[in-house]
Amino acid sequence: MVQTxxxxxxxxxxxxxxxxVEYIFGYPGGSVLDLYDALFQQSDIEHILVRHEQAAxxxxxxxxxxxxxxxxVLATSGPGATNCVTGIATAYMDSIPMVVLSGQVPSNLIxxxxxxxxxxxxxxxxxxxxxxxxxxxxxxxxVLAKAFYLANTGRPGPVVVELPKDILNPKLKFEFKMxxxxxxxxxxxxxxxxxxxIKKAVEAILxxxxxxxxxxxxxxxxxxxxQLKELVETLNAPxxxxxxxxxxxxxxxxNFIGMLGMHGNVEANKAMANADVILALGARFDDxxxxxxxxxxxxxxxxxxxxxxxxxxxxxxxxxxVVGCLSTVFDQLLTAINASPEKIDRAAQEVWWEEITKWRxxxxxxxxxxxxxxxxQKVIEKVYxxxxxxxxxxxxxxQHQMFAAQHYPFKKPRQWINSGGLGTMGFGLPASMGVKxxxxxxxxxxxxxxxxxxxxxxxxxxxxxxxxxxxxxxLNNRSLGMVRQWQDMQYGGRHSSSYMESLxxxxxxxxxxxxxGIKVDKPSExxxxxxxxxxxxxxxxxxDIRVDEKEHVYxxxxxxxxxxxxxxxxxxxA
Amino acid sequence: MRRILSILLENEPGxxxxxxxxxxxxxxxxxxxxxxxxxxxxxxxITITTHGDDRVVxxxxxQVNKLVDVLKxxxxxxxxxxxxxxxxxxxxxxxxxxxxxxxxxxxVYQGSIIDMGKQSYTLQxxxxxxxxxxxxxxxxxxxxxxELVRSGAVGIGRGDKALRA
Numbered sequence: 001m002v003q004t005x006x007x008x009x010x011x012x013x014x015x016x017x018x019x020x021v022e023y024i025f026g027y028p029g030g031s032v033l034d035l036y037d038a039l040f041q042q043s044d045i046e047h048i049l050v051r052h053e054q055a056a057x058x059x060x061x062x063x064x065x066x067x068x069x070x071x072x073v074l075a076t077s078g079p080g081a082t083n084c085v086t087g088i089a090t091a092y093m094d095s096i097p098m099v100v101l102s103g104q105v106p107s108n109l110i111x112x113x114x115x116x117x118x119x120x121x122x123x124x125x126x127x128x129x130x131x132x133x134x135x136x137x138x139x140x141x142x143v144l145a146k147a148f149y150l151a152n153t154g155r156p157g158p159v160v161v162e163l164p165k166d167i168l169n170p171k172l173k174f175e176f177k178m179x180x181x182x183x184x185x186x187x188x189x190x191x192x193x194x195x196x197x198i199k200k201a202v203e204a205i206l207x208x209x210x211x212x213x214x215x216x217x218x219x220x221x222x223x224x225x226x227q228l229k230e231l232v233e234t235l236n237a238p239x240x241x242x243x244x245x246x247x248x249x250x251x252x253x254x255n256f257i258g259m260l261g262m263h264g265n266v267e268a269n270k271a272m273a274n275a276d277v278i279l280a281l282g283a284r285f286d287d288x289x290x291x292x293x294x295x296x297x298x299x300x301x302x303x304x305x306x307x308x309x310x311x312x313x314x315x316x317x318x319x320x321x322v323v324g325c326l327s328t329v330f331d332q333l334l335t336a337i338n339a340s341p342e343k344i345d346r347a348a349q350e351v352w353w354e355e356i357t358k359w360r361x362x363x364x365x366x367x368x369x370x371x372x373x374x375x376x377q378k379v380i381e382k383v384y385x386x387x388x389x390x391x392x393x394x395x396x397x398x399q400h401q402m403f404a405a406q407h408y409p410f411k412k413p414r415q416w417i418n419s420g421g422l423g424t425m426g427f428g429l430p431a432s433m434g435v436k437x438x439x440x441x442x443x444x445x446x447x448x449x450x451x452x453x454x455x456x457x458x459x460x461x462x463x464x465x466x467x468x469x470x471x472x473x474x475l476n477n478r479s480l481g482m483v484r485q486w487q488d489m490q491y492g493g494r495h496s497s498s499y500m501e502s503l504x505x506x507x508x509x510x511x512x513x514x515x516x517g518i519k520v521d522k523p524s525e526x527x528x529x530x531x532x533x534x535x536x537x538x539x540x541x542x543x544d545i546r547v548d549e550k551e552h553v554y555x556x557x558x559x560x561x562x563x564x565x566x567x568x569x570x571x572x573x574a
Numbered sequence: 575m576r577r578i579l580s581i582l583l584e585n586e587p588g589x590x591x592x593x594x595x596x597x598x599x600x601x602x603x604x605x606x607x608x609x610x611x612x613x614x615x616x617x618x619x620i621t622i623t624t625h626g627d628d629r630v631v632x633x634x635x636x637q638v639n640k641l642v643d644v645l646k647x648x649x650x651x652x653x654x655x656x657x658x659x660x661x662x663x664x665x666x667x668x669x670x671x672x673x674x675x676x677x678x679x680x681x682v683y684q685g686s687i688i689d690m691g692k693q694s695y696t697l698q699x700x701x702x703x704x705x706x707x708x709x710x711x712x713x714x715x716x717x718x719x720x721e722l723v724r725s726g727a728v729g730i731g732r733g734d735k736a737l738r739a
Contacts, residue, residue, distance in 0.1 A: 133588065
């Protein structure tokens with residue numbers, strides 16, 4: 001007999017199946033036990049049991065960043081839900097599509113301070129794209145369809161769905177009706193750029209003598225890197241990427257002038273500062289890019305394309321705003337450029353490129369090598385070589401993150417995965433696990449440090465359970481490197497709470513979780529250690545690499561300065 | 575600059591908190607806020623008075639529009655509009671001179687005395703927020719305010735055009 005009536009928990013599962021969900025990252029608890037029972041009785045969706053709900057959100061996040069699919073999280077009410085908050089905020093800041101299903105106490109107890117009751121919709125309100133208090137079992141399929149639609153259209157983001165225990169009750173049965181399409185009168189993200197604005201934009205671009213393309217995470221999220229490449233090559237324009245936009249154009253493309261911003265390349269920041277037209281694509285003029293907004297690129301006409309109107313003229317006034325979906329706007333721009341009788345001034349462009357080449361010659365990413373201590377930059381370069389530049393690189397937050405961004409040129413979008421907006425330490429390991437889940441045959445790295453790795457190290461246990469053979473590359477400098485760097489530069493070298501006096505034996509720790517640990521103490525040991533680590537394909541390898549604790553990340557923007565006012569190294573301005 | 579925003583949004587639980595939360599989260603000012611149902615049962619209408627420079631007000635309008643529950647936002651200050659606010663105020667009215675002065679002010683402003691105690695009058699005034707301010711100034715000159723409550727401004731555009739679904 002065909003089943004036609006389903007309980008609330010089964011409705012959740014059926015809706016998720018209809019939405020083609022493959023994995024749910026979560027942790028059970030009292031309010032969602034009925035739902036876990038329904039998950040147990042099917043095999044389309046695999047549930048991944050983490051060791052802490054924060055890790056579930058980062059895992060779903062990593063999975064989403066690598067695949068473009070919506071990451072799905074399931075947590076119980078109260079502490080389960082609040083543990084998700086950091087992961088939700090991380091996804092929100094980087095516009096990652098995610099749906100978080102949270103349990104809730106039964107409807108009749110809501111508001112009574114019942115056991116494990118938290119108003120998670122209230123707690124997460126400032127860090128979600130939207131949220132739903134689902135109050136009737138019949139509504140579950142529609143609410144979930146809306147949640148997924150909202151999460152993954154327009155500017156993507158996390159959506160929280162609260163499910164009180166009573167609507168998941170196995171005894172009450174309902175019909176399953178999945179809406180065939182979603183129409184919300186209050187939600188219509190722009191797709192096409194306004195014709196007049198496109199015309200103005202193309203006019204500015206073609207009349208530019210010193211054009212720079214500045215692209216961000218939007219290009220990665222909208223899978224438009226091919227169109228970006230076409231635009232860059234059509235215009236022969238220099239292109240810089242934000243931290244979130246790396247991989248949007250290949251890091252080895254001749255027109256790529258490096259990352260911009262606080263630890264960006266000098267040539268990228270100089271090009272921005274000296275540009276007459278800046279074409280910003282899916283970027284948001286974040287404070288880590290602009291430095292002092294009052295000194296920002298005074299001579300540039302700014303063309304800003306973004307799907308989210310609030311991103312435009314938020315920090316920097318756009319002269320030519322274009323609201324629209326990047327894939328459509330790219331087509332509009334390319335069509336208009338190719339059809340225009342005006343052509344870019346190639347002679348002026350040649351002069352512009354000569355200038356950029358001179359800035360490039362400063363070799364701003366160079367560092368002093370040493371045979372005594374390992375330089376963290378060296379480790380990243382070696383990892384790049386041995387992985388042929390093809391690995392997924394998931395990063396934690398701190399100096400190692402910047403070294404990875406600077407010294408591992410990414411060939412493709414979605415290859416570089418890091419918490420750019422929120423800067424969440426503890427993101428790297430679970431994110432890498434989510435990526436490995438999606439691409440088990442690919443090399444997936446977690447570049448981390450002795451500080452960050454300890455913020456979600458319990459997930460080494462999850463890795464063993466699911467056979468997630470990621471490579472943990474821990475740049476161990478016995479301190480919180482980025483904090484220490486700021487203390488060196490701005491606090492007279494007073495290292496207030498930025499060093500760790502009781503680090504665990506990471507090798508023994510990795511081994512106790514059932515993995516392989518490899519220690520690197522000296523520069524001479526690096527090559528052999530990496531070779532050994534990368535020859536192992538089916539086990540997680542934890543590389544504990546002792547690096548120079550005194551190393552600083554350079555170049556670095558000078559506080560309150562213009563975008564291109566930078567320290568090249570200690571005491572030397574670019 | 576002072577602005578009056580009219581917001582049409584889904585009449586759903588939590589929708590108001592998203593608006594209020596947005597203002598506090600992004601450090602925007604709320605000078606007054608009113609909310610009520612409309613002729614369309616599915617929609618609520620909020621009127622917010624706020625202030626800020628052009629850049630801030632542009633951001634406020636965009637950010638409010640971006641909220642998924644919000645259907646429409648209109649900056650009433652950009653169009654010809656009518657604005658009203660209700661004031662209820664209790665003032666001392668101890669002797670004949672005081673009572674006469676208060677009554678005179680109420681008459682001029684077309685307010686009314688809606689209640690009286692042994693020592694006090696309660697007045698009502700329906701007017702623009704600006705006129706309410708000057709009404710209160712005059713009252714303070716003649717008497718002392720015991721208690722005061724304002725509804726916050728509501729507004730509507732002039733002419734045949736309408737803000738609706």
